[in-house]
Amino acid sequence: MASNKVDAKVVLLGKSYAGKTCLVERYLKDRFLGETVPYQNTIGAAYGAKTVNIDGHSIVIGIWDTAGSERYEAMSRIYYRGAKAAILCFDLTDKSSFDRIRFWIGELHQHEENCKIYLCATKCDLVEENPERRAVQDSVAKALAKDCMANIYETSSKTGKNIDELFEKIAEDYVKEKVAADELEQEAIRIAEIGRKAHCPCS
Template sequence: MSGPRVDAKVVMLGKESVGKTSLVERYVHQRFLVGPYQNTIGAAFVAKSVQVRDKVVTLGIWDTAGSERYEAMSRIYYRGAKAAIVCYDLTDSSSFLRAKFWVKELQNCEEHCKIYLCGTKTDLIEADRSARQVDYHDVQDFADEIKAQYFETSSKTGRSVEDLFRKVAADYISTTFEVMSEERGVNLEQKKDPFFYSCCHN
């Protein structure tokens, strides 16, 4: 990859067990780990670089804990985020209500953070349509209301996962360089290769 390098902080938010960690694993490592994950405590961090036109965007992804008891801690991790991927499980209607909670939090605390709604586990509803508990049109209406992008993904099959993160990177490039045409001082210094680091993660 070549070209000017820019960094974008991305935060993953959503109820526990909606598949945030699986989504990150699929995007960064191109794998789906079978079996139950241990719940994230605090947050895990991973970075991946992607070429967008003539720029290299390093997405610094914070995978936050979904449990409500870590809610205050999650607020620490989304501060200063340029993008938030708010996840919910397509087979769990309560997870979409929780996603709405995080959207409201972001709107109140990080008004410049771009929001992406992500329905997970499409493989489950493809296998059994009756498993869908969150209506596509309801989410699309909500996405339109909050001016958010909306994706339905599967970490197991890889459906739309790459598209989601590439959209995040492309939007960041567009926004950043529109601002650069009016302001100076955006840091384009070189960064090291992608790396993986877990923070308070068991």
Template sequence: MAAKVDLKIVILGKEYGGKTSLVERYLHDKFGDVPYQATIGAAFGAKTVTLEDGHRLTLGIWDTAGAERYEAMSKLYYRGAKAAVVCFDLTDISHFERAQFWVNELKTHEENCRVYLCGTKYDLVKENKKLRKIDSVHVEKFAEDIPASVHETSAKTGYNVGEMFQQIAEDFGKSEGLVTANSNNISQHQDGDTQGQVDLAAPPVKQHCCPTL
């Protein structure tokens, strides 16, 4: 039986930017050393989380294709999404340029969709600062103008992945009146390879076809 989705989240960004690895780490707590093949269309997964006040939400996560030839198809998948994680590889400036494109698309067509900017492959830039090609100050300034929150993550180590999705769930809960506005948010930049407070008792489901949007 398909999971009932309370919050639709779409993952956007340029191909080979780590989107699928990010989702795999969050849904299944795993990381493949061999790069994933480029996503065609979109892949869907769901996971149940527990909010700070005890409410439970099922997140429906759409991992979209990053190649420009699938751009029109990606627009179908972000329709009706309440949150979008716009990913960019911290080691490649072209990825942030593409991220700005997706932000503009969302603001034009899904103005009620909350945006989360996600810098991927943090483990690489932490190990070698010279690999960082995207200035964090520039990203923060862009985020202020949207507005959006900024997260740097590593699918390889799990750094900040669970925290980011937990914040997405908490923000949605507050916007829907499920939790009080003065609840404490999960830290965005806590330095450590810890996961967010996800409900591991409810196993995730994933499918690579095209279920109802």
């Protein structure tokens, strides 16, 4: 059941058929629908949430699974506004889905520069079964990740490989940044209080 309280807003971006919806299904419901349910395009965006505990902090991850069709790309800006993290998905067997990732990196840098980027290579089970199906070489994907200072994960919604690890890293990074921001705020308050006392007339 989704919560009204969201600590970390996460948005999934990428082409249609890149595996975004299956990724969310595996993470939130621990199920794989790819082989049992006919594919349906996400229209606009779908939402789900999960509570996780990181280093004693309980946070709610709110996940927006956006439409991959290019005609919905302008609409996607509505959903990634204010996002703390963006998972950019590409299908390891589809080079065009990887090529489109640079578009999303540019969009985020232009409109949400504080949004942290994570690259997610989906359907790794297919290339593990048949290496000839790999259309995106590991070195090329890692070079792009280095360029945009992003972590990269090869995942499989069918087997669940690296999916929990991806979202756990997002949660850990969020908590780390939040703790650091809280400490800076407390330090600023402390310094302001010292300044106030220093300028307070003594009786």
